[in-house]
Amino acid sequence: MTAPAYRRLSVEERRGQLIDTALALFAHRPPEEVSLDEVAAAAGVSRPLVYRYFPGGKPQLYEEALGSAADELRECFAEPQSGPLTHRLSRALDRYLAFVDGHDAGFAALLRGGSAAETARTDAIVDGVRRAAAEQILLHMRVPEPGPRLRMMVRTWLAGVEAASLIWLDEGKQPPLDELRDWLVDHFVALLAATAAHDPQTAGITRAALAAERSDGAVGRLARRVVPVVEDSLHLL
Amino acid sequence: MTAPAYRRLSVEERRGQLIDTALALFAHRPPEEVSLDEVAAAAGVSRPLVYRYFPGGKPQLYEEALGSAADELRECFAEPQSGPLTHRLSRALDRYLAFVDGHDAGFAALLRGGSAAETARTDAIVDGVRRAAAEQILLHMRVPEPGPRLRMMVRTWLAGVEAASLIWLDEGKQPPLDELRDWLVDHFVALLAATAAHDPQTAGITRAALAAERSDGAVGRLARRVVPVVEDSLHLL
Structure with a gap:
């Protein structure tokens, strides 16, 4: 023993x-x-x-264990700067969601808050991971000086990823991880397009990102699925 | 005195x-x-x-003051069931964002957590508001039995609204409230479309919602702005 x-x-x-x-x-x-x-x-x-x-x-x-988990989480978003943006995002999400899966109750307790073990220091560790993830994503967009809209878009999407991860844990880890990952990538693409409608910098990045996509990739798949849903609504254009 | x-x-x-x-x-x-x-x-x-x-x-x-604020917040999402969905959402967001504006530091302190005044009971109050908001939105979609994807979509969007509100407070209340509101409505539309690509129930709701939109409304405006950004990417279809 x-x-x-x-x-x-x-x-x-x-x-x-x-x-x-x-x-x-x-x-x-x-x-x-x-x-x-x-x-x-x-x-x-x-x-x-x-x-x-x-x-x-x-x-x-607890704090040191959390710090070690935070290092691991930060690593999830480290990804080579090559290939379509959605492929890179998809690989990062695979690692992130595997982490959520492997640290389920601890992840939920930490992010839900209200835990006695939560302090200003543990909050700072969690915020550090969020900031690092946002920085990584902005790096992949090759924007030297991201404007407020683009930064808000990335951070809002990350908040959605966290929320979806917690719901996923609540729902007994349904849907399967790869479906959740694909949906979160599509959420990113959709939010990027919606933000491009409001912000020239995001529009430029979106055009560049789309040019690098392949038709069998995430954006092509999403577009082919969305067209039948919206094709009766051309009167809105 | x-x-x-x-x-x-x-x-x-x-x-x-x-x-x-x-x-x-x-x-x-x-x-x-x-x-x-x-x-x-x-x-x-x-x-x-x-x-x-x-x-x-x-x-x-503090807890009773919070309960009173929660009642006020819940009221924000009460909205007559008529007119295009994006109009209703826009009015609800106007009220919600006015609340955030009017309770700025308290709202941030509460949602950021880590406050000594935070307890399991105050957390439950906040969660109650989130659940009520999600229920209201689902009611407006006229879905008697919303599936897991649709529920996840609505709750994920609400998490994004909260995150964007906190970022907005951090950034000295920029952009102006009406721009933030329009962007959040567009975020909803984009996320709905992305979810429709994965879920037949959401696809049905999206078609019905689009049929009720007007070309001078939020979806028409969004579509006309997104088309120039994506029109060079028809190779993906």
Whole structure:
């Protein structure tokens, strides 16, 4: 049972092991339900040893586990700058949604708020991830100086992705992840087009992004599906 | 100074006056910064009198002020079931955004979370408003049994409206409210179309909604602005 306690780990290895263990526990249950004793037991070490590494106890351990999860989340949006924009977005969303799937209860507890473990510092970590994701997406649009409309569009879409992820968890992880991903990509395309109607900078980016799309890609698929829905409404043009 | 204290108010009137006074103070500053003494002074009554009405002190007063604001917000989405859907949505958003404008700091503090005044009960109040808004919108779509995709679409859009409202407050209330409102209506139309591409129920509702639109309305305006942006991309169809 306690064998792992006797493995010789360096200070950094032990710290990392405790954070990983805590994250695995915090991922599937609200922070209130995870005790420090449980983290110690799962890591095969004593409670005093956990305190030696994390003198702040559970709040500190939670915050560090969250910081480690935030690093992982930030990585989701790192993507090579090549290929159609919707392909890149689709791959980023695949990673993001896999993260949501793998940290379901912890993700929901954190974003729903109202948790006793929530502090100004944990809020700042979450906001940091949001900002990093928005920056990544704007980078992919190759805009050196994104205007307020474009920034609002990206952040609004990201808020929608978060909301949809929480609803998806509530609904017993339905629809299947790849359908949710495709819908969120389509949401992005639709919101980009709607914003292009209001903002010349976004219009320019949308034209450039569309020129790089392929007819068997996300935009082509979306367009072919939307046309039959709107084709009786040409009187509006 | 203290003249209002001597007005004879009934118990219900006094309660209402204290809640209105508290709400006016909580509207423009985070709850931490508003003291019970300040509420008493602004209402022209003594501190003990506030406690007589709200034995739970500031937390109770905050919660009741929030409940009163929630009632007001819920009213924003009540709208007669006639005319094009985008007109109704536009009027509801006018009221909602006027509320955000009039309760700026309190609205931001509440939705940003991390506030000491936030509890499971205040969270439940906020969630109640979200649910009521979603129900209202679904009612206007005349769907007796909305499927999961349509519900997810409406709730995702509402999350985007909240996020855009917070960004709007951060950006010094730019762009002007009517531009923000039009953009949010266009966001709704775009998201509805994107969802129609994935879901037959949403496709049916979208067709019916489009048939009721007028060419000088929101959808006509959006379509005429989007066409020039996408017209070079017919290769995708």
